[in-house]
Amino acid sequence: MRRRWNKFSEWLDHRTGVQSAVRQFLYEEIPASSGWQQVFGSVAVFLFLVQAFTGVLLAFNYAPTPGDAYNSLRYILTELTAGRLIRGLHHWGASMMIVVVVLHMVQVFLYGAYKKPREATWMVGVVLLLVTLAYGLTGYLLPWDNRAYWGTVVTTNIAGSAPVAGPYLIRLLGGGGAVGVVTFARFYGMHVLLLPPATILLIALHVFLVRKHGVAPEPGDELLPKKQFFPAQVFKDTVAIFAAFAILYTLALVARVPLEQLADPTDTAYIPRPEWYFLFLFQTLKLFPGPLEVVGSVVLPGLAVLTLILVPFLDRGQLVKVTKRTFAVGVVVLAAIGWGGLTAAAVATTPKAQESAQIDYSAPTDWLQLTPQEMSGIAYFRQERCESCHAAGDGASKLGPDLTQTSIHKDAAWMVQHFKRPAAMRPGSAMPPIQLSDAQLNSLAAFLLKLNPTNASALGNAPDFATAGALVYQANQCAGCHMVNGNGAKIGPVLNGLAQRRSRSWVQEHFADPDKLSPGSTMPPYSLSQKDMDNLTSYLFSLPDTGGNQ
Amino acid sequence: MDNVSGPTITAPSSEGVTRRNFYVGAIYGLGAIVAAALGLPAAIYLLFPPKIRQADQWVEIGDVTTLVADSPTEMTFRRNRVDGWKVSSEKATAWVVKHADNSVTAYGPQCTHLGCAYHWEESKTEFVCPCHNSLFAIDGKVLAGPAPRPLDRYETKIDGKKLLLGRVITPERQA
Numbered sequence: 001m002r003r004r005w006n007k008f009s010e011w012l013d014h015r016t017g018v019q020s021a022v023r024q025f026l027y028e029e030i031p032a033s034s035g036w037q038q039v040f041g042s043v044a045v046f047l048f049l050v051q052a053f054t055g056v057l058l059a060f061n062y063a064p065t066p067g068d069a070y071n072s073l074r075y076i077l078t079e080l081t082a083g084r085l086i087r088g089l090h091h092w093g094a095s096m097m098i099v100v101v102v103l104h105m106v107q108v109f110l111y112g113a114y115k116k117p118r119e120a121t122w123m124v125g126v127v128l129l130l131v132t133l134a135y136g137l138t139g140y141l142l143p144w145d146n147r148a149y150w151g152t153v154v155t156t157n158i159a160g161s162a163p164v165a166g167p168y169l170i171r172l173l174g175g176g177g178a179v180g181v182v183t184f185a186r187f188y189g190m191h192v193l194l195l196p197p198a199t200i201l202l203i204a205l206h207v208f209l210v211r212k213h214g215v216a217p218e219p220g221d222e223l224l225p226k227k228q229f230f231p232a233q234v235f236k237d238t239v240a241i242f243a244a245f246a247i248l249y250t251l252a253l254v255a256r257v258p259l260e261q262l263a264d265p266t267d268t269a270y271i272p273r274p275e276w277y278f279l280f281l282f283q284t285l286k287l288f289p290g291p292l293e294v295v296g297s298v299v300l301p302g303l304a305v306l307t308l309i310l311v312p313f314l315d316r317g318q319l320v321k322v323t324k325r326t327f328a329v330g331v332v333v334l335a336a337i338g339w340g341g342l343t344a345a346a347v348a349t350t351p352k353a354q355e356s357a358q359i360d361y362s363a364p365t366d367w368l369q370l371t372p373q374e375m376s377g378i379a380y381f382r383q384e385r386c387e388s389c390h391a392a393g394d395g396a397s398k399l400g401p402d403l404t405q406t407s408i409h410k411d412a413a414w415m416v417q418h419f420k421r422p423a424a425m426r427p428g429s430a431m432p433p434i435q436l437s438d439a440q441l442n443s444l445a446a447f448l449l450k451l452n453p454t455n456a457s458a459l460g461n462a463p464d465f466a467t468a469g470a471l472v473y474q475a476n477q478c479a480g481c482h483m484v485n486g487n488g489a490k491i492g493p494v495l496n497g498l499a500q501r502r503s504r505s506w507v508q509e510h511f512a513d514p515d516k517l518s519p520g521s522t523m524p525p526y527s528l529s530q531k532d533m534d535n536l537t538s539y540l541f542s543l544p545d546t547g548g549n550q
Numbered sequence: 551m552d553n554v555s556g557p558t559i560t561a562p563s564s565e566g567v568t569r570r571n572f573y574v575g576a577i578y579g580l581g582a583i584v585a586a587a588l589g590l591p592a593a594i595y596l597l598f599p600p601k602i603r604q605a606d607q608w609v610e611i612g613d614v615t616t617l618v619a620d621s622p623t624e625m626t627f628r629r630n631r632v633d634g635w636k637v638s639s640e641k642a643t644a645w646v647v648k649h650a651d652n653s654v655t656a657y658g659p660q661c662t663h664l665g666c667a668y669h670w671e672e673s674k675t676e677f678v679c680p681c682h683n684s685l686f687a688i689d690g691k692v693l694a695g696p697a698p699r700p701l702d703r704y705e706t707k708i709d710g711k712k713l714l715l716g717r718v719i720t721p722e723r724q725a
Contacts, residue, residue, distance in 0.1 A: 050588070053588060053592070057592055057595060057596070060596065061634070061635075063635070068635070068636075071635040071636070072634070072635040074635065075600070075634060075635035078601075079600040079601050079635075080595055080598070080600055080601075081594050081595065081598040081601070082591040082592075082594045082595040082598075083595060085591050085595075086591065086592070086595055089588075231570060231573035231574050231577060232573060234573070234577055235573040235576055235577055238576065238577045238580050238581065239576070239580070241580075241584070242580040242583070242584065245584050245587070249587060454602075
C-alpha cells in the first residue's frame, strides 16, 4: 500500500510539481524571532475561506432581488436545518474578519514590519483592509430588512455628499434618488462577483510579496539561525485559527442574528444605525454640522486612508525592537481610544425606541396568522400558567396531557365546560377550575384548538405586546366592525396592512376622536390607557398586509 | 526544535521527533475538527428537506354527484404549492373516477414513467400515455409499456357533495 502510494505521489509530483511546491512553501525559512505575534495573517486568510464557503451555501438558497431576498433569507432561517448556523457563521465571520485584519495591521505596525523593502506589502495590505470593509458595506444591504435598507440609504447619501465625485458615485451605486432594485443589484454584484476575485488576487499578491522579502526580522535576528515555517509556526497558526473558529462557532450558535421587518421605505420612525465597525465614522459625522459635514464624511476618512497607505514613507527610520517603538505604541493607543470613544458615544446616543414592539423575523411567525380571539387565548394561556401542568409540543412529561395532541381536542363548548368544572367533564381530572369569563374561556379554547405539534413553538413566539394588544382588541369588541386575518365584520376598514396606510400617532389620535381625523366615521371614541393604546397599536401594526382584499 | 535547521539533513534528537510529531498531529487534528464542524452542517443544510409547518390543505374541486360511475373525468382546480420561499397558486388537474360503491379515486395527471400527461381512451377503456405508450387500467394499474408503477393518487375526502383533494401519494412500486 505504502509503496503504491509513494509511486503515485512520485508520479504526481513529476507531472504537476505540486508536492515540491507545497514543500517549498512549508519549509520556508523564517527569522528566529517569529512566533505567536505573526499568526493573524493566517487567521485572516482562514476567515476569508469560511466567508467564501458560507457565502456560497447562502447563495444556494437566496434570491438576490428586494423582497424575495428577505423571504428567501427567512426561509433559510426558519425552514432549513442548520440554516441559522450558516447565516450566523457568515454574519459573525464578517465582524471577526474586521477584528483580525485590524489586529494583523496593528502587529505589523507596532513591529515596524512595513519598513524597506516591505512598503508594497503594507500598501497591498491596506487595500485588503478597504476590500474587507467594502464586503461589510455591500453585504449589509442583502437581508433587505429595515436595518439593511435604512443603513444603505445613509451610506449612499454620504457617498453622494463627496465633493465633485458625489453625483457620479451615487449613480455608480444605483442610488439615483432612492435605494431600490438597481442599488440592490449593484451591491449584490459587488459582494459576490467583484470583491471575491479581487480579494483572491490581492491575497495572492500580498503572500507573494511576503515570500519575496521574507517574514520581517527583528533587530538581532541576523545573528541567530533561521527557523522553518513547518511545523512549529504552522502549529501556532493552526492553534490561533482554531481559537478564532471556536469563538466564531460559539457566536453563531448562541448569539441570535436578528432579522427585522421587511424594508419599508415609508417607515418614518426607523432610526438607522450602521454595523458596529462603522459606528465611529457615523459619530464623526455628527462632529461636523452643516456645510462642514463633508469634512467628517469624506475629507477625514480620505486623509486617514491616505495616511495609512503612506505609513512606510512617513516612518523611514532604522528598524528597532518593538519595545523601543514608543511613538508607534502611542499612535495605536491613541487610535484605539479615539475609535473606542466615538463608538461608545454612538452607542450611548442610540435611542432605544419601541424595542418592546420588535418582532424577531428570524424565527417562525405563524402567530401572525391567528385571529385576535385566538391571540388573546395565548394571553390567557400564559396568564393561567397552563404550561406548569401541560406540555405544548416540547415532549416534556408533565402532570396533564400534551395540549398539542389533536386527539384530545373537542369542540369549544365542551372545552369551556371542562375549564369551568374539569372533573365533571373528565372524571378524575386533577385540574383546578379556571376562573375566567365565558368570553375569555372561549378565546382560550379557540387558541388550543389551533395548536398542533408542528406549529406549537412557532405560535409560542408570539410577543407579549401582541397578545396584550389582542386582549384590548377583544375587550373593546373591535371585531364587531373590523376584520383581522379574515375574521370579524367589514363595517369598518380591514385592519391588515394598517401600518402601510397610517402612522402610529395618527392611529392613536384616531382612537381618542375618530370623527376629527376621519369625518363622518361612525366609530365611537375610545379612551384607552397609554399602555393599552401602545400594545393595541403595536399589535395592529404587526399584522401582515394582505392587500385588504379578504 | 529551535536548533534543528533542516527537515531531513540532520537527524533530529528523539525529543525533537516527539515534539515534531505532536505539532503535525495537532495540525491535522485541529484541521479535521474545523473541517467536520463546517462540512457536516453544510451537508445537512443542503440535503435535509425544508421543514413543513403548514398543515395539509384540502382543496375543494367540485361536486361529486355530477360524476358518472366508472367514467374517468379530468377535473382542474387551483391549489397553493409551496416552492421554497414562495407559495404559488397554480392550476392543477386530476383524473377522477367514481366507483360503483360511490367511493372516489383521483389520479395525479402525470404518467409514472417520465411525467407526460396521459388521457382516458373511452373506446379502449384505458389510460393512454402518448409518449411511450404506457397503458393503465381504470384502477391505475400498469397494463403495458415502460411505466414502473401504478398511477399516483391524491388523498380524497368527500364532505356532503363536495369532493376534496389532499396530497399526492406515490404507491409502492409494482413487483
